[in-house]
Amino acid sequence: MNGRPRIGVYICHCGVNIAHTVDVQEVTDFAAGLPDVAVARNYSYMCSDPGQALITEDIKELGLNRVVVASCSPRMHELTFRKALAGAGLNPYYLEMANIREQCSWVHEDRSIATSKAKKLVASAISKSRMLEALEVKEVDVEPAALIIGAGISGIQTALDIADAGFKVYLVEKSPTVGGHMAQLDKTFPTLDCSACILTPKMVDVGNHPNIELYTYSQVEEISGYVGNFDVKVRRKSRYVDMAKCTGCGDCAEACRMAGRISNEFDEGMGMRGAIYLPFPQAVPAKYTIDKEKCLFLSKGKCGESPKCAEACQPGAVNFDIEDEIIEFKVGTIVVASGFDVFDATLKPEYGYGVYDNVVTALEFERLVSASGPTGGKITMLERGKKKKKKKEGEEEVPPRMPESITFIQCVGSRDKSVGNEYCSRVCCMYTAKQAHLAKDKIPGVDVSVFYMDVRAFGKGFEEFYDRVRREGVNYIRGNPSEIFKRGDKLVVKAEDTLTATPLEHETDMVVLAVGLTPRSDRREIIDMLKLSQSPDLFYLEAHPKLRPVDTATDGIYLAGCCQAPKDIPDAVAQAKGAASAAMIPMASGKVKVEAQTSIVNEAACRGCGFCVEICPFSAIELVEVNQMGWMREVARVNEALCKGCGACAAGCLSGAIQQRSFKDTQILPQIIVLGVNE
Amino acid sequence: MTEDKAKATVTTDFEPNIVAFLCNWCSYAGADLAGTSRIQYPANVKVIRVMCSGRVNPLFVMNALQQGADGVLVSGCHPGDCHYMHGNYYARRRFTLMRDFLEYLGVEPERFRASWVSASEGSKWKEVIEEVVEGVKSVGPMDQFKRRQLNW
Numbered sequence: 001m002n003g004r005p006r007i008g009v010y011i012c013h014c015g016v017n018i019a020h021t022v023d024v025q026e027v028t029d030f031a032a033g034l035p036d037v038a039v040a041r042n043y044s045y046m047c048s049d050p051g052q053a054l055i056t057e058d059i060k061e062l063g064l065n066r067v068v069v070a071s072c073s074p075r076m077h078e079l080t081f082r083k084a085l086a087g088a089g090l091n092p093y094y095l096e097m098a099n100i101r102e103q104c105s106w107v108h109e110d111r112s113i114a115t116s117k118a119k120k121l122v123a124s125a126i127s128k129s130r131m132l133e134a135l136e137v138k139e140v141d142v143e144p145a146a147l148i149i150g151a152g153i154s155g156i157q158t159a160l161d162i163a164d165a166g167f168k169v170y171l172v173e174k175s176p177t178v179g180g181h182m183a184q185l186d187k188t189f190p191t192l193d194c195s196a197c198i199l200t201p202k203m204v205d206v207g208n209h210p211n212i213e214l215y216t217y218s219q220v221e222e223i224s225g226y227v228g229n230f231d232v233k234v235r236r237k238s239r240y241v242d243m244a245k246c247t248g249c250g251d252c253a254e255a256c257r258m259a260g261r262i263s264n265e266f267d268e269g270m271g272m273r274g275a276i277y278l279p280f281p282q283a284v285p286a287k288y289t290i291d292k293e294k295c296l297f298l299s300k301g302k303c304g305e306s307p308k309c310a311e312a313c314q315p316g317a318v319n320f321d322i323e324d325e326i327i328e329f330k331v332g333t334i335v336v337a338s339g340f341d342v343f344d345a346t347l348k349p350e351y352g353y354g355v356y357d358n359v360v361t362a363l364e365f366e367r368l369v370s371a372s373g374p375t376g377g378k379i380t381m382l383e384r385g386k387k388k389k390k391k392k393e394g395e396e397e398v399p400p401r402m403p404e405s406i407t408f409i410q411c412v413g414s415r416d417k418s419v420g421n422e423y424c425s426r427v428c429c430m431y432t433a434k435q436a437h438l439a440k441d442k443i444p445g446v447d448v449s450v451f452y453m454d455v456r457a458f459g460k461g462f463e464e465f466y467d468r469v470r471r472e473g474v475n476y477i478r479g480n481p482s483e484i485f486k487r488g489d490k491l492v493v494k495a496e497d498t499l500t501a502t503p504l505e506h507e508t509d510m511v512v513l514a515v516g517l518t519p520r521s522d523r524r525e526i527i528d529m530l531k532l533s534q535s536p537d538l539f540y541l542e543a544h545p546k547l548r549p550v551d552t553a554t555d556g557i558y559l560a561g562c563c564q565a566p567k568d569i570p571d572a573v574a575q576a577k578g579a580a581s582a583a584m585i586p587m588a589s590g591k592v593k594v595e596a597q598t599s600i601v602n603e604a605a606c607r608g609c610g611f612c613v614e615i616c617p618f619s620a621i622e623l624v625e626v627n628q629m630g631w632m633r634e635v636a637r638v639n640e641a642l643c644k645g646c647g648a649c650a651a652g653c654l655s656g657a658i659q660q661r662s663f664k665d666t667q668i669l670p671q672i673i674v675l676g677v678n679e
Numbered sequence: 680m681t682e683d684k685a686k687a688t689v690t691t692d693f694e695p696n697i698v699a700f701l702c703n704w705c706s707y708a709g710a711d712l713a714g715t716s717r718i719q720y721p722a723n724v725k726v727i728r729v730m731c732s733g734r735v736n737p738l739f740v741m742n743a744l745q746q747g748a749d750g751v752l753v754s755g756c757h758p759g760d761c762h763y764m765h766g767n768y769y770a771r772r773r774f775t776l777m778r779d780f781l782e783y784l785g786v787e788p789e790r791f792r793a794s795w796v797s798a799s800e801g802s803k804w805k806e807v808i809e810e811v812v813e814g815v816k817s818v819g820p821m822d823q824f825k826r827r828q829l830n831w
Contacts, residue, residue, distance in 0.1 A: 073711045074728065075703070099726070102714030108722045117722045124725070531762055533705070535799045553704055553762060553798075597730065617764035646763035647734030651773070663729055665736070672739060675725045676746025678696035678820075 005130045006038040008064040009122065010055060012046035012071035014101055019044075021105040021114040027070065030119045034126055038062050046071050047080055055081070056088035065090065066129040070098035070122045091134035093596065093662060098125040120675060127670035135596040135661055140641060142228035142586045143332040144168060149220055149526065152180020153569060154561025154576040155337035156202050161580035162335075163211035167587050170329060171206060172234055173216045177283035178203050180339055184266060184363060186370035186377075188569055189434040190465030196372065200282045207284040215327065217289060223529050226644065227556025228332045228592045236325040240290040240298070241276070245317035248286035252276045255312035257303060262294050264374075268364045270382070271374035276309045276318070280372060290318070333556045333583040336540065337576065338526055340562040343413030343421070343515040351412065351513055352484045356491060357384045358403070358510045359484060362431060365512045369438050379403065379442050381509065403509035405447035406439050407493055408432045409481055414516030415453065423537045425516030425566040429456045432514045433466050436474040449475040449506060451495055459568065477506075484511055517566035530557055539565050550579040555592070558582050597662040598643035599650060601636045605657035608634035612649035612658050618642050621649060621658075695749035695815040697724045700739065702732045702767070705756035705797045712801035720805040721812045724752060731755065732793075733766025737777045740791060745824050750790045750815035754807065757795040767795070789814035790821060 009031040013019035024042040032040035039058055043051050046069055058064050067090070069081050074097040082092035098121040108114040144167050148159045151173035159171045171178070183203075185195035206212050215234055222233035241252075253259060256274035263269040266279040275295040276288050290298065290309070297303035297320060310318040345353035345361050353359045358381055360368070371377035380400040410432055414425040429452070436448045455476070457466040470476060481495040493506040519538040526532065526540075532552055533541040540563050543551035550558050560579035561572040586592045599612075603626060613621045613636060620642035623634045636658060647660035656665060701707040707728050713720065729735060732755025740751045753774060755767040774793040781791055792814070794807045 073707075073714075075708060075711055099711075099728075102711040103726055104714075104722075106714035106717055107720055109719060110722075113722045117725065120725055124727070528759070531760070531764060533756075533760055533798055541799060615769065617766065644763055646731035646766045647729060648731060648763065648766045648769050651734050651736040652769070660730070660734060663734055668727060668729070668739065669742060671727045672698060672742050672748075673746050675698045675727065676696070676743045676748040678747050678749065 003065075005036045005066045006062065006064050007036050007066040007068060007126055007129055008055065008058045008062065009037055009040040009068045009126060010046050010051075010070065011040070011042040011100075011122070012051070012069065013042060013044045014071060014105075015044060018071070018101050018105045021108060021111055022100055022118045023111060023115040026115055027100075027118050027122055031068075031122050031126065034123060036066075036130060037126065038064055047077050052081070052084040052087075055084050059085070059088035059090050065094060066132060067095050068098065068122065068125045068129050069095065070100045070118065070125065072101040073099045073103070092137075093135040094129070094132050096125045096129040096132060098122045124671045124674045127674045128667050131664070131667045131670060133661065137593050137596045138640065139591045140228050140594050142590055142592055143230075143330045144587050144590075145170065145329070145331040146583050146587065147172065147220070147223075147230065147232050147331040147334045148337060149334070150174075150180070150337040150339050150561070150563070151178035151206065151214070151216070152337065152339045152561060153182040153199065153202075154339070154572045154579075155180070155335070156206050157573050157576035158335045158337055158560050158580045158583070159206050159212055160202065160209065161577055162584060163209045165584055165588075167211065167584065169209075169212045170232070170234075170331060171212055171214050172218050172220055173214075174219055175279070176217045176239065176287075176289040177279050177285070178206055178214070178216060179282075179284070181342075181363075182569060183280065183282070184268075184366060184370075186366050186373075187434060187438060189430040190459070190461040192434070192437075196282060203282065203284040214285070216285060220526075220529065221326070223334070226594065226642075227554075228586060230331050230334060230556065232329055232331055234327045234329075236327055238322045238324050239287065240292075240295075240318065240320050240322050241288050242317040242319050242322065243285065243287050245315045246287045247315055247317075248278065248288065249314075250278065250288070251312040251314065252288055252309035252318060253278065255308040257296060257308055258294060262291065267367045267374045268361070270364060270367055288317075332587050333558065334530070335558045335560050335579045335583050336526060336530065336532070336552075336563055337560040337579070338520055338523070338563045340517040340566065341520050343419075343425075343518050345412060345513050345515050347419050348412055348513075350483045351409065351481070351511070352491075353513060356484070356486060356511075357382045358491060359513065360510065361513050361515045362428070362435060363515070365435055369435065369442065377442070379406075379439060402443050403446065405449070405508045406436075406510045406512060407491075407506060407508040408436060408448070408450040408512045408514060409493070410450065410452045410514040411480070412513040412515045413518065421516060421518065421537070423566070424456065426456070427566060427568045428514040428516060430459070430462055430465070430568065432512075433457075433469045433474075435512060437469045437472060440472050440474065447475070447508075448473075449477055449508070451477050451479055451481050451493065453478070453480055459570065477504075517562055520563070523563075530554065532557070535565075537565070539563065550575055550582050556586060594641060595643065595645045597645040597660060598640045599638045599645070599647065599658055599660050601638060602657045602659070603628070603635045605655050606635040607655055607657070608636065609654065610634075610636070611652055611654060612636050615648050615652045617646070617648065618644055620644070693816060693819060695723050695812060695820070696747065697750040697752060697811060697815060698743040698748045699724045699726045699752040699754065700729055700732070700735045701726050702755040702762070703728055703730045704762035705760065705795075706732075706754035706804070708798035709796040709800045709804045712799065713804045716801045718801055718805045720808045723812045723815075724808050731761065731763045731766035732770035733761075733763065735770060735773075737773050740777060740781075744786065744790070744821055747821070749821040750792070750811060752792050752794065752807070752811050754794045754796050757797055760797065784823075786821075786823065787818040789818045
């Protein structure tokens with residue numbers, strides 16, 4: 001597009017959102033008087049079809065070659081208007097937007113101040129639009145494979161959906177088995193389905209699926225590239241057990257000298273395991289793992305005469321020479337489903353967790369209730385940290401007694417500014433109701449009380465379930481306990497019943513803390529690798545809180561499950577399915593458009609110092625030899641497929657030879673000139 | 680706003696003109712969030728959007744001051760959160776030097792501010808704006824190296 005710029009300026013009322021505080025007619029008249037402006041109009045909703053038609057018709061009839069839209073943020077509708085330009089046959093990069101809604105009409109009340117700021121912003125956009133250039137959008141092929149980080153219920157569901165659609169899936173899980181937190185649960189609210197019964201078939205599926213490459217006990221180490229072409233490096237930690245030979249018989253675990261002496265993470269430290277172990281019977285893959293830190297042979301270099309596990313293993317799978325393996329592959333899209341941590345109850349010292357044996361977290365209680373748990377599903381009083389006395393000959397073991405009363409405390413670590421968690425964890429109200437029901441179910445005549453702030457029973461069937469539990473005789477007391485202490489052999493919960501304004505001291509045998517969900521403590525590893533953002537609650541930030549809940553700001557990277565925010569199983573599965581479908585879009589279409597606003601080198605001005613090569617975070621620039629009028633010289637050259645368009649090179653170039661398209665010095669300086677003037 | 684105005688008339692009538700360079704991914708989005716949340720702040724700051732704070736050439740700051748801006752703000756993602764890996768580290772290094780250089784030239788340090796505002800920090804954006812405006816107000820109009828102006 002050559003010749004003088006012919007600029008069309010379109011000012012949006014956005015209903016009253018803009019027009020209420022900005023005099024749009026005044027801004028239109030002002031814009032119409034600026035040089036090169038061929039037409040300036042205002043309209044109630046520029047983003048609507050008739051609004052866009054205004055632009056396309058003007059382009060055709062008035063021969064516009066630049067378009068300025070003053071409306072909402074370009075982050076909102078830049079793409080909409082670019083499409084409108086393209087529809088009228090104009091290069092979409094001849095568009096410039098002025099943000100007079102989010103950064104003007106919504107943040108200022110004074111009409112004259114807002115109007116004069118809007119004029120400035122429009123003038124700034126017009127000044128830049130004059131210097132805009134047509135850009136070409138390139139397409140690249142998409143690798144038809146996806147990486148899923150984390151194999152809890154969200155990661156499993158995402159992996160299954162993508163694999164069922166026929167794409168390759170690499171599912172990477174840190175721990176030795178898939179399943180995540182859901183595998184630890186006994187029953188699930190509000191239907192009381194057995195968690196393992198609904199989860200294990202899916203776990204087996206990901207283990208067997210022909211399209212899924214499952215890497216457990218593995219960690220993603222490095223990710224580079226861009227949507228469609230990510231290069232991934234995964235460290236497969238050594239289990240010191242040959243996966244091909246291990247039959248999962250468990251002879252090794254029985255033989256291990258450390259057997260029954262190491263607390264089992266799966267049982268929240270309440271059960272015991274050996275140094276070679278299977279986290280739980282249904283683990284996928286059903287292969288044993290040697291805990292490097294706890295294994296005598298690996299940590300101390302000596303395990304009796306020889307390691308007993310190796311002796312016990314008939315197929316000869318135990319092999320202490322196996323080393324970590326680095327696996328490299330290419331994927332087109334990535335789904336992060338790394339999950340959550342449970343709130344650390346010791347951060348609320350007033351509740352005495354870690355001090356009193358029978359103050360337990362809800363996840364510990366879950367393991368106590370579970371038939372696969374350390375007590376075989378019996379809720380019993382706990383004696384922690386004490387070594388079991390050796391049974392004397394003929395002495396009968398006294399079974400630990402069951403609690404006569406259990407008290408639940410809600411919102412531990414949620415909705416609590418004192419620990420920095422302002423958010424609601426969304427699952428505690430309902431899992432408490434479920435656990436209260438299970439307690440009633442398992443211990444006849446048990447007295448169950450729940451201290452709560454508000455009960456949030458918002459999901460399908462939740463209110464009905466809460467109602468049922470209350471009718472079963474669970475005593476709900478509205479109040480946030482201030483302290484738990486011991487009196488005799490009873491625990492005392494000190495609180496105020498805020499409905500009757502009565503201070504009370506509630507005696508009980510066992511206290512269950514309804515701990516909230518927190519962002520993972522190791523979340524930085526993924527943030528650093530993928531450049532994700534965090535929301536104020538420190539969970540990963542989605543691209544838009546309402547309309548793009550599974551996307552991230554980076555193309556080709558999606559979120560599923562509790563790494564984005566606390567959610568229950570149905571919501572996690574729904575988001576996982578959403579993330580799967582989002583991740584499949586570029587893979588199914590086979591091509592993605594790459595950044596057009598890349599950097600470009602003016603080779604005549606480039607002096608080949610290589611400064612930009614050093615700066616580029618993506619190694620997209622290299623020095624090449626060119627023949628310039630008979631002289632061989634080195635100049636910088638940009639690999640456009642790798643360039644992400646940050647412009648750091650342009651700011652660093654000493655001779656102004658490298659420039660970022662759409663953000664060239666010649667395009668930014670006019671804006672500075674316009675905005676710098678103070679009338 | 681009315682309160683701010685009242686304060687302004689007590690101290691000074693001077694309304695500074697401030698040019699801000701915001702990165703697209705964090706600070707620009709944070710400023711958008713301030714708008715979506717209807718957080719009110721002074722209108723003195725006008726924004727130029729760049730993709731990364733690493734794109735902001737220190738000469739842009741000099742240019743803005745020459746053109747008549749009374750102050751300049753550069754804002755990007757928090758260190759470690761840059762959408763382009765480490766563009767904001769470049770910005771940080773450049774503007775640490777820039778700040779010393781401006782001081783050497785006799786430009787009051789209040790006129791230049793670099794800050795980190797994330798996409799979720801709408802209220803922090805308001806605080807930054809208020810601090811910058813307050814700071815520039817305290818040092819008055821910038822006319823040390825003003826050029827002949829093209830008035831729009």
